[in-house]
Every structure is written in C-alpha cells, then in structure tokens.
Amino acid sequence: MILVHIELAKSASSTIQKLIKDQENINFLGLVRDHEKSFSEKTANEHEYFYSYIRGVKKNYNKAYQIRKQLIKGKINFFSDEAITLPVTSNVKDKLTRLHKILPESKIVLIIRNPVDTIISWHNFHIRGKVPLKNLNIKSFLDDAAFKHVGDSVKLVEKIEYLKKKFGKKNILLVDFDNLTTLNGQKQFL
Numbered sequence: 222m223i224l225v226h227i228e229l230a231k232s233a234s235s236t237i238q239k240l241i242k243d244q245e246n247i248n249f250l251g252l253v254r255d256h257e258k259s260f261s262e263k264t265a266n267e268h269e270y271f272y273s274y275i276r277g278v279k280k281n282y283n284k285a286y287q288i289r290k291q292l293i294k295g296k297i298n299f300f301s302d303e304a305i306t307l308p309v310t311s312n313v314k315d316k317l318t319r320l321h322k323i324l325p326e327s328k329i330v331l332i333i334r335n336p337v338d339t340i341i342s343w344h345n346f347h348i349r350g351k352v353p354l355k356n357l358n359i360k361s362f363l364d365d366a367a368f369k370h371v372g373d374s375v376k377l378v379e380k381i382e383y384l385k386k387k388f389g390k391k392n393i394l395l396v397d398f399d400n401l402t403t404l405n406g407q408k409q410f411l
Contacts, residue, residue: 251301334398336375
C-alpha cells in the first residue's frame with residue numbers, strides 16, 4: 222500500500238512525520254522538516270530528488286521514478302511533504318499531476334484544519350520568524366505579496382476536488398486536525 226500525506230502546512234505535518242517515521246510496519250519515504258533552518262540548509266535525504274521533481278524544481282522524470290525501487294511489499298509505504306500543497310515552486314495541480322504520474326495507485330492522506338486557525342498559526346509562525354512590523358496585523362500580513370502562499374494554502378475545496386479527479390474519491394482520506402491534538406487521537410490515526 223502507498224499512502225501519500227500531502228499535508229497542508231500548519232496542520233500537524235511535523236507531528237505526523239515524527240509519529241510515522243519509526244513505525245515498524247511503515248516504510249517511511251517522506252521528508253521531516255526542520256523549521257529552524259531554511260530549506261536550502263536542510264540535509265537532503267535519499268528521497269530529495271523525488272520531492273524536488275514533484276515540486277517542479279528538478280525535471281528528470283526517470284530519476285524521480287527511481288523512488289519506486291524503494292517501495293516495500295507488505296509494508297505501508299508512506300510519503301510526506303507539505304510543499305506539495307504550497308504553490309511556491311509550481312502550482313498545486315502540476316505537483317499533483319507529477320505525483321500521480323509516478324505513484325498513480327496512491328491513497329492520499331490530507332489533514333483538514335479550520336482555515337481561520339490555519340491562518341492564525343501561519344501568522345504566529347512568521348511572527349516567531351520576525352515578520353516585518355507592518356505585518357503584525359493579520360490583514361496586512363495576508364495582503365503582503367510575500368505571504369500570498371498563506372491565503373492560497375487554505376483553499377481546501379479546490380485541492381480536494383482536484384485530488385478526487387486525479388486519484389479517485391475512494392483514495393482520499395480526510396483527517397480532522399482536531400482529532401490529532403490529543404494522544405488518543407494520534408494513536409487512533411496510527
């Protein structure tokens with residue numbers, strides 16, 4: 222089985238990755254983000270080319286397709302990268318099309334969070350990262366072109382509809398973020 226966690230940013234991405242990566246029945250092929258470093262400073266792992274291809278940064282399909290050699294029968298092959306749903310390197314539909322081209326049989330896991338809570342979490346994240354003072358007001362923050370990805374990240378209906386079209390409705394698993402805020406909810410998810 223192939224599960225792809227295409228997570229929306231600020232929706233327990235890092236928590237899910239850390240919970241999943243060491244499970245015995247899971248072949249973890251994802252990226253674990255380190256928000257303390259910029260992306261370019263992160264240590265690339267053996268799956269980085271695949272994710273760079275999905276994001277539209279790398280172009281060699283055959284090299285990205287090599288990820289399939291790392292699939293293990295009898296285990297859950299779990300992919301995870303929040304950059305898939307962010308329109309930073311290329312648009313989300315193009316990313317999902319590239320993902321489908323390599324892993325068409327995937328089941329997609331998407332954590333759904335209240336969009337208002339997501340925006341507040343993004344804003345708090347950027348405040349910790351020293352957002353310019355003019356953007357301490359959330360409206361100014363959302364209006365700033367440098368943070369356009371925040372507003373785009375909460376357009377759930379468009380993303381879900383495209384996922385259904387590309388992977389099939391029965392292959393989409395929507396998980397409520399609020400269920401992951403407790404230890405019991407995390408155990409249930411696992």
